[in-house]
Amino acid sequence: MDFYVLGQQLVNGLVLGATYGLVAVGYTMVYGIIGMINFAHGEIYMLSAYLTAIGVSVLSYWGFGSPWALIALTLLFAMAITSLYGVVIERLAYRPLRGSNRLAPLISAIGVSLILQNYVQLSQGARNQGVPTLIDGALRFGDQEHFFQITYMQVVIIVVAFISMLGLNLIVRYTTLGRACRAVQQDREMAQILGIHADRIIAAVFAMGAAMAAVAGVLITLNYGSFDFFVGFITGIKAFTAAVLGGIGSLPGAMLGGVLLGLAESLFSGFVNSDYKDVFAFGLLVAILIFRPSGLLGKPIVEKV
Amino acid sequence: MVQPLLQVENLLVRFGGILALNHVSFAVAEGSITALIGPNGAGKTTVFNCLTGFYRAHEGRILLREGEGARDLVRELGGFWGGTHRVARAGIARTFQNIRLFADMSVLENLLVAQHRQLNRNLISGFLQLASFRKAEAEAIDFAHFWLKTVGLEGSANQLAGALSYGNQRRLEIARSMCTRPRLICLDEPAAGLNPKETDQLAELIRALRSEHKVTVLVIEHDMSLVMGISEHIIVLNYGQVIAAADPQAIQHDPKVLAAYLGSEDQA
Numbered sequence: 001m002d003f004y005v006l007g008q009q010l011v012n013g014l015v016l017g018a019t020y021g022l023v024a025v026g027y028t029m030v031y032g033i034i035g036m037i038n039f040a041h042g043e044i045y046m047l048s049a050y051l052t053a054i055g056v057s058v059l060s061y062w063g064f065g066s067p068w069a070l071i072a073l074t075l076l077f078a079m080a081i082t083s084l085y086g087v088v089i090e091r092l093a094y095r096p097l098r099g100s101n102r103l104a105p106l107i108s109a110i111g112v113s114l115i116l117q118n119y120v121q122l123s124q125g126a127r128n129q130g131v132p133t134l135i136d137g138a139l140r141f142g143d144q145e146h147f148f149q150i151t152y153m154q155v156v157i158i159v160v161a162f163i164s165m166l167g168l169n170l171i172v173r174y175t176t177l178g179r180a181c182r183a184v185q186q187d188r189e190m191a192q193i194l195g196i197h198a199d200r201i202i203a204a205v206f207a208m209g210a211a212m213a214a215v216a217g218v219l220i221t222l223n224y225g226s227f228d229f230f231v232g233f234i235t236g237i238k239a240f241t242a243a244v245l246g247g248i249g250s251l252p253g254a255m256l257g258g259v260l261l262g263l264a265e266s267l268f269s270g271f272v273n274s275d276y277k278d279v280f281a282f283g284l285l286v287a288i289l290i291f292r293p294s295g296l297l298g299k300p301i302v303e304k305v
Numbered sequence: 306m307v308q309p310l311l312q313v314e315n316l317l318v319r320f321g322g323i324l325a326l327n328h329v330s331f332a333v334a335e336g337s338i339t340a341l342i343g344p345n346g347a348g349k350t351t352v353f354n355c356l357t358g359f360y361r362a363h364e365g366r367i368l369l370r371e372g373e374g375a376r377d378l379v380r381e382l383g384g385f386w387g388g389t390h391r392v393a394r395a396g397i398a399r400t401f402q403n404i405r406l407f408a409d410m411s412v413l414e415n416l417l418v419a420q421h422r423q424l425n426r427n428l429i430s431g432f433l434q435l436a437s438f439r440k441a442e443a444e445a446i447d448f449a450h451f452w453l454k455t456v457g458l459e460g461s462a463n464q465l466a467g468a469l470s471y472g473n474q475r476r477l478e479i480a481r482s483m484c485t486r487p488r489l490i491c492l493d494e495p496a497a498g499l500n501p502k503e504t505d506q507l508a509e510l511i512r513a514l515r516s517e518h519k520v521t522v523l524v525i526e527h528d529m530s531l532v533m534g535i536s537e538h539i540i541v542l543n544y545g546q547v548i549a550a551a552d553p554q555a556i557q558h559d560p561k562v563l564a565a566y567l568g569s570e571d572q573a
Contacts, residue, residue: 176417176424183407183418190405193357194485195393195422299362 008148009270020039022216022253023239026209031247040112042236048217049227051078067134079211086210120229124252179256247298310335316365327545358382358389399484410469418447432520433470452480472503492524
């Protein structure tokens with residue numbers, strides 16, 4: 001086993017895993033609070049890729065030269081717009097179906113996903129789009145011939161992802177909103193009797209989930225530079241896998257699941273076969289569902305009587 | 306005569322062809338402990354569910370006094386801007402037959418959630434821990450500790466609510482309801498599952514709620530010695546209708562009540 005390949009794959013895996021974790025958080029929070037899998041969540045990630053291109057070009061046109069300012073403002077811009085998308089999608093496509101059969105919002109979510117893909121394809125074109133590289137350079141470890149590197153953009157991804165997750169955890173754990181989220185998650189009726197406007201809390205959860213997906217979308221788009229209207233699908237499914245791996249409904253689980261899935265996928269493509277990395281990731285999903293359906297940090301589901 | 310705090314008029318609720326409540330009318334005087342009793346299936350919990358907006362009454366009004374006038378909860382909770390969350394704003398709190406604490410949250414957090422309306426809900430100020438937010442939060446924590454002390458749980462503030470004993474969970478539920486700062490607290494079988502000693506403590510607590518904390522209490526209960534001991538007004542429901550409403554002495558000797566509970570001799 002080559003130490004440098006291992007190092008490189010660990011770095012790549014961590015970067016990939018951090019972004020999976022960010023997207024997975026949205027799946028897990030929505031599942032936790034209203035018990036549905038929001039299959040349109042991947043499209044939020046896709047939208048944020050386009051918003052990155054829009055943000056970067058508009059901001060450069062306005063004369064923001066510093067790459068750091070560009071990244072920070074683009075992040076804020078994309079988070080704000082995707083939060084809005086999250087809230088509107090919930091209001092139009094899921095809330096009217098609340099209280100009906102469990103399958104209805106799921107089908108509605110698939111519909112929203114298709115609508116968003118087609119809407120972006122029609123309005124932005126089906127071709128690959130790109131954004132310029134904002135930050136060059138890399139940290140290298142090793143000598144001239146054998147080395148592994150971590151680009152500065154990858155450092156940014158890991159740092160920003162870490163800060164976002166920490167921030168989200170602090171919000172959920174210590175703020176009034178976070179407390180209300182947990183209360184609604186545990187017993188929505190009781191929370192309402194205590195004066196919590198549950199619909200508003202659910203909307204806030206959609207907004208937070210979408211904002212986290214936007215962080216991932218912006219960072220990955222700035223890293224790879226190219227995207228199309230279909231990028232949300234595979235990332236969405238991978239992030240969903242990560243959420244299930246960590247235990248759906250559990251916030252730390254989603255983050256852990258994301259990182260583990262990213263590392264597993266990256267090590268598999270580095271040492272076994274990169275063509276089959278998706279097969280490996282989804283094989284992992286099947287294995288989890290068979291051997292540990294409640295995930296790594298999830299609680300076994302107890303039927304409420 | 307003083308206008309009652311809560312006036313229920315002609316409440317009618319249907320489940321399919323069954324009349325769960327058939328023109329139920331009663332009043333709860335301010336500052337009283339009023340009991341709602343009746344055999345199983347009489348419609349007691351249905352009354353509570355209408356009060357808290359879980360069910361919308363098909364007919365009738367639920368008037369909650371507000372200054373000189375009154376607000377109709379049936380209209381308010383069922384309307385376009387309605388929803389159960391408005392019941393706390395109206396000043397009504399409720400506990401359930403089965404305990405519904407937030408079991409995965411600490412005891413203190415349970416009491417803080419109940420003060421959601423009082424706290425500054427602004428995410429940004431909460432996240433940045435602005436002074437106004439910190440002040441509101443500190444007040445909420447003080448208020449929570451006050452109630453923990455009142456119900457005798459001050460030592461358990463940081464325990465998980467789900468880890469408390471059954472009797473303590475019941476007391477925590479009452480404390481949590483009180484943290485919404487209600488005018489009327491509706492207790493649905495608070496003594497269910499309690500041992501005699503815990504039931505006595507509960508009776509003390511309910512009396513204190515009324516006399517020291519100035520809330521009106523409406524209680525559903527099957528434990529007749531508790532009901533007779535604490536309440537000054539009793540409303541008896543049977544088959545969705547009010548069959549008697551009087552003080553405990555009169556209720557104990559009311560032939561219709563005895564018939565409802567024991568079966569009348571005519572039917573036998």
